[in-house]
Amino acid sequence: MRISISKKIISWYFKHKRTLPWREYKNLIDKHYKVLLSEFMLQQTQVNTVIPYFNKFYKKYPNFKSLTKTSNTSIIKMWQGLGYYRRAKFLQQTAKIIVNQHEGKLPDNYEALINLPGIGDYTAKTLLAIIFNKPLIGIDGNVKRIIQRVFDIKSSKNLLQSVKKFTKKLQCKKFNSELMQGLMEIGSLICKPKNPNCSLCPLTSECLSYKNKSFKLKSNKKITKLEEYFILVSFKNGRYLMTYEDNFGPLKGFLNFPIFSYKECNIKNTLKFHFNYSNEVLFIKKLTILISNRKCNLYLYKMNNPSCYDKKYFYITKKKIKLEFQSSFMKRILKEITHI
């Protein structure tokens, strides 16, 4: 008798699964918390990037309750460098709902889970699979790629629908948790986007892409917008001029140097408007930063001792900056000017 694809994935997983911090737990509630935390951190973020963040975060916030008793600022500070900071906000909101409405436990049904902040279709199904061993499979990038390759599903308008249909056939009752994790494990370690390592794959005998020797998938076209800004660097008595209120999209609301759109603004007029522009303005250097779907050209300018007309700007010491949330964006600028 032929062994089913699911069984092959499951036995492969038992044998080859990695030891990861969220795969070891003290008890069931600890498992709920660890798996949920890992799923939030792993959204669009690779395992190896997450591991140190997870360990540090878990040490400081070891359960749902601890997340309800701290400020969102503190949580975001722990998230610093991981990106997609909305996740940290949603995580706290979800923790509060779990503590206040679900007796500190993760709900075990789709309806309740999908209604929690930061939990979408993928995470809801995956939590049900991993934690409660329910016969569902969440479709992430890994699962999508494996299914597409094994069944040689051509990219088309309803690619996702086809993937869903084939994925459903794999669901199993007894070891669905291992199946779910095995799919992702194979996806990230073996069935990689480029150069899949088929010699290690347990599915080669049923993989149509392997049979046809064609593994190329249609890539997601990603549009990168070019944006240009100028940034004002001002340094006084060991302190930097900064603000929380500049309107730079992705990191709006976080501490940053004064930043202005290069296209819309005339530099001198802008400086006159916000600052006492009587001092000389010097161009320092051009910096290129990639962030989300943008490529930003930053033109750094220096002005000595401006007095601010606008209350939203203030001077802050480097020591205090360290205590604040620092985006990689802001850190990069800081690094560039620190030796000027």
Added chain:
DNA sequence: AAGACGGGGTA
């Protein structure tokens, strides 16, 4: 249905 949202790894 498309765009916004971070930052780092990899070929």
Added chain:
DNA sequence: TACCCAGTCTT
């Protein structure tokens, strides 16, 4: 450089 990552939410 371009693409990808255990996606979700908003418009």
